Amino acid sequence: MKYNEYKIQHFLSDEFFIQWVVSPDDDNKHFWEKWLSEHPEKRKTVQSAAAIIKAIRYKKNLELSDKTYIDTFENIIKHDHSETDRLQKKSSSSWYIFFSMRKIAASIFIGLICWLGYSVISKSTEEPALTSEISYTTKKNPFGKKSMITLSEGTVIYLNAGSEIKYPREFSDSSRNVTLTGEAFFEVKKDGRPFIVKTDNKIIHVLGTSFNVNQSYTGDVSVALVSGKVRINDELGNQVLLDPKEMLVMKADGGFYKTEFDPLEIIGWKDKHLIFNRNTFEEVKMKIEKWYGVEVKLKGKIKPGWTYTGAYENETLENVLEGIKLTSGFNYKINNKTITISTY
Amino acid sequence: MTNSTKNQNNQTVILIEHAEAVKQYEKKPDIEIWAAFNRGDEKAFNYIYRFHATAMFEFGIQITNDIGVVQDCIQNIFIYLRRKRGELKEVHSIKAYLFKSLQREIIRKLNKIKSNESKNIDSFEDSFQIELSHETKLIQLEIETEKTLLIEDALNKLTTRQRQAILLLYKEGMSYKEIAEVLEFSEVKSARKLIYRALDSIKSIIETKMFGSHK
Structure with missing residues (x-):
């Protein structure tokens, strides 16, 4: 039977047609688009068949959780280690599970190191105590306070207001992992071990470099690179490499894009530069609240499309509010930790 | 707390590893990936797991509501395959091979639990x-x-x-x-x-x- 004699059930059973609908590639796309343009009378039938194919799914809809994904994987790997261990020696069960867990950790780290072209697999395979007891330090800044942290190996972290960072008292021999909530600027000391920043399921992987990570209040995460090279992985397996002067913005809805950035605007905060660049009122409010640790209230209405641009270096709250008043005509009142801005 | 952080770091590392494996193997034909796995290439294994574990799970729970059984079966299949590395036969479609193995394994396990004999998927009317x-x-x-x-x-x-x-x-x-x-x-x-x-x-x-x- 020829395609132009096809009825809907014929399209629905044609492998080549289904392939075009389910996983289009250059070949099948070229063929079917051309064929359709030559047979416009078949368009409706083809669309209906494609719609049915695309709509069909399992009624029972349950996804494998990240935890189960990881647990199952670890169980599988653990199993072939425990097999060999059992053959070698009859040790107590808790010992060999512990032992094999360590080997897994070691082999995975070795994978990472190889990828980076480094060869610092020195003493990591002896003492089991290494991975078992890690104590962590957590540094947290409230709104209105910024801080600078120097880690034991020399990395410097500028932690912005309203942000938190967690890191082990001592890094392992194979990698340096920190967990960030909020915003921080990193000047990573190059020492052969990868430096990994984890934030909100995004993983930023670096070696000797300086960059800014910002998890905004809307849930977006952006990484701006000043020097060196960083690699970002998300939970879906996406991976992006950044070059200096590039910024990656990962939206809360999963989309992401690369862009250039103005260093003063993005990382000026660490040198006490408060920058507004065509910011909406909501953004201005957030920045002031975070910077000065105050609460901003609005009386009246903001004209649609209103934005504010201005730059301040190490200024008092009053001076910033004066500056905004000057260009926008807003009035303000400071009452302890509460700022009231009125638009009339 | 220390423990959960440790686990998180491990998870992070595993996820990075798997993303790496995908990058290396995503354009390769199944037969080649399978051959690499058979040779003991861990990245090939990571890729196979990363690419198929989720789909296997989704497919498995269509047969039974017992999530534990599905998880066990997926685990057993991979443990078995890893043990047989070096002597595995050629596989042209990894997905079809894994789905077939999973269906077999789940039915075998369910039969063991309920001690009945149903080899045919048609006897699972609600599946x-x-x-x-x-x-x-x-x-x-x-x-x-x-x-x-x-x-x-x-x-x-x-x-x-x-x-x-x-x-x-x-x-x-x-x-x-x-x-x-x-x-x-x-x-x-x-x-x-x-x-x-x-x-x-x-x-x-x-x-x-x-x-x-x-x-």
């Missing part, structure tokens, strides 16, 4: 129920919800095996050859016939329901 998502395309084509429900109803009146074949064909995007493997048919044409017969029995509903309002 592989189909849903037609009401969004996007169907709405654009002005096909109303009640019509999609009628089509859905007709699809769910098919035999379990027919429903399974339809899901493998459309949802999983498998070829007839792959479907034949999952369903353990010795000939590809049996898979074709199964689909033809299924479509034949719903074609009156599809045709009138899809086009009824446009005449």
